[in-house]
Amino acid sequence: MSSPPPELLRRLADRLGPKGYSDDPADLDPWLTDWRGRYRGKAEALLSPATAEEVSDVVRLCAEAGVPLVPQGGNTSMVGGATPDSSGGALILSLRRMNVIRSLDREANLAVCEAGVVLETLHQAALAEGRRFPLSLAAKGSATIGGLVSTNAGGTQVLRFGTMRSLVQGVEAVLPDGSLFNGLSPLKKDNRGYNLTQLLIGAEGTLGIVTAASLKLVPAIGSRVVAWAGLASASDALRLLRHLEAAIGDVVESFELVPRTALDLVLRHVPGTRQPLSEPTPWNVLIEAVSPIAAESPEKPLYEALRSALEIGIIQDVAIASSEAQADDLWRLRETISEAERHHGPAAKHDISVTVEQMPAFMTSAAAEVEERFPGTQVIAFGHLGDGNVHFNVAAPPGAGPEWFEGEGGQVTMLVHDLVTAAGGSISAEHGIGQMKLGELTRLADPARIAAMQAIKQGLDPWNIMNPGKLVPPVDGAAGSLARGGLNP
Ligand code: MLT
Ligand code: ZN
Secondary structure: OOOOOHHHHHHHHHHHHHHHEEOOHHHHHHHHEOOOOOOEOOOOOEEOOOOHHHHHHHHHHHHHHOOOEEEEOOOOOOOOOOOOOOOOOOEEEEOOOOOOEEEEEOOOOEEEEEOOOEHHHHHHHHHHOOEEOOOOOOOOOOOEHHHHHHOOOOOOOHHHHOOHHHHEEEEEEEOOOOOEEEOOOOOOOOOOOOOHHHHHOOOOOOOOEEEEEEEEOEEOOOEEEEEEEEEOOHHHHHHHHHHHHHHHHHHEEEEEEEEHHHHHHHHHHOOOOOOOOOOOOOEEEEEEEEEOOOOOOOHHHHHHHHHHHHHOOOOOEEEEOOOHHHHHHHHHHHHOHHHHHHHHOOEEOOEEEOOOOOHHHHHHHHHHHHHHHOOOOEEEEEEEHHHOEEEEEEEOOOOOOHHHHOOHHHHHHHHHHHHHHHOOOEOEOOOOOOOOOHHHHHHHOOHHHHHHHHHHHHHHOOOOOEOOOOOOOOOOOHHHHHOOOOOOO
């Protein structure tokens, strides 16, 4: 990709003004690297429109010039999805200035948020109205609604409320030709053909720029109880989940698996954390049970269910938080695993899913195979067991540097993905494909899936200006040749 034409940059600067346009390298620098520091790209300008109309004009001008855009929210992608490539041909389109909660209707249980609203800001605004948006993840202080929609984010409450796909009622988006699609209307029934909202969710900015979303709310938490259970194996963790479901039903909102290896990393690298049980156990589960009614605390039923789990040997030990502060401390042990891993050294990250019932056996056999084939590596698999999704991370042998990713790390990834594909699972359960997994998606996905994705991409974005090089495998050579096609050749 060659540099954007100076005439285009001048027109964009005129349209967006000094608050919305910057080509100052110091302004651009933080947005050229992903959160994990795996990718570094180049871009000549950072575009920060404040309204959907400005986004629309930006996209139209860029489409006419055939210049690609890389949309960005909180820049917390785990797969390099928001980082431009190193050619310098693309411009960064930041949605962070579009950060207005346009409405929050407690009766209708609906919030309409612009793309740049930070998840935690929405949590607080909903709480002020006695409501909540039931999706949470470790990056909640910086992840934005547009990014969460575009990646179909998951997190730690999917067990009960599903991913963004189940929580988004509609979206407003600028399509690749600059037209504005307004799908925000919260109609319960609407059968006017293709569901464009669902098409844009999880599209990673390759089909358009999400500028706002209407989001479902639920009643605020009336009371919650958080517990930490110690177990002998991952299959005992699944037994515990089924035991709790049978005993107390869907009050269990979170069920997060933490191996001792991950807990040890947290205790070593995250200040202020401490061992939750008197003796460490090989596996742990963090459980949160919630009731919307303050007077109907799930504490007693959860306590009884855990006591019987202890009696029949499903769990080895358990601690129940007796205050909000203790509950937060337990959550911190789970939510800082990725941060602790960063301090530990290089690790090949795999965000995989198989069916919930398959997962314990899959984790055990895949870990044994990886560690045997690549001596010195250590599998640290943690996360959303109740969703059949774990972060199956493989730490490099001690002393390995970043070059490990290019050699053995890549072979480890291929092995993990081969195993998960053979088991009928997915190589991306919640983080998306981005640039990190594009090669692996191309290698492993069913040809029918790839052909359909390419056809949709070409139909909506024949100029290939929307986040090129992410998610959609290029049609042999066509991506490059279409990139400069322009709207009005
Ligand atoms: C998590 O579940 O903690 C996140 O998806 C982050 C990660 O995989 O590292
Ligand atoms: Zn996760």
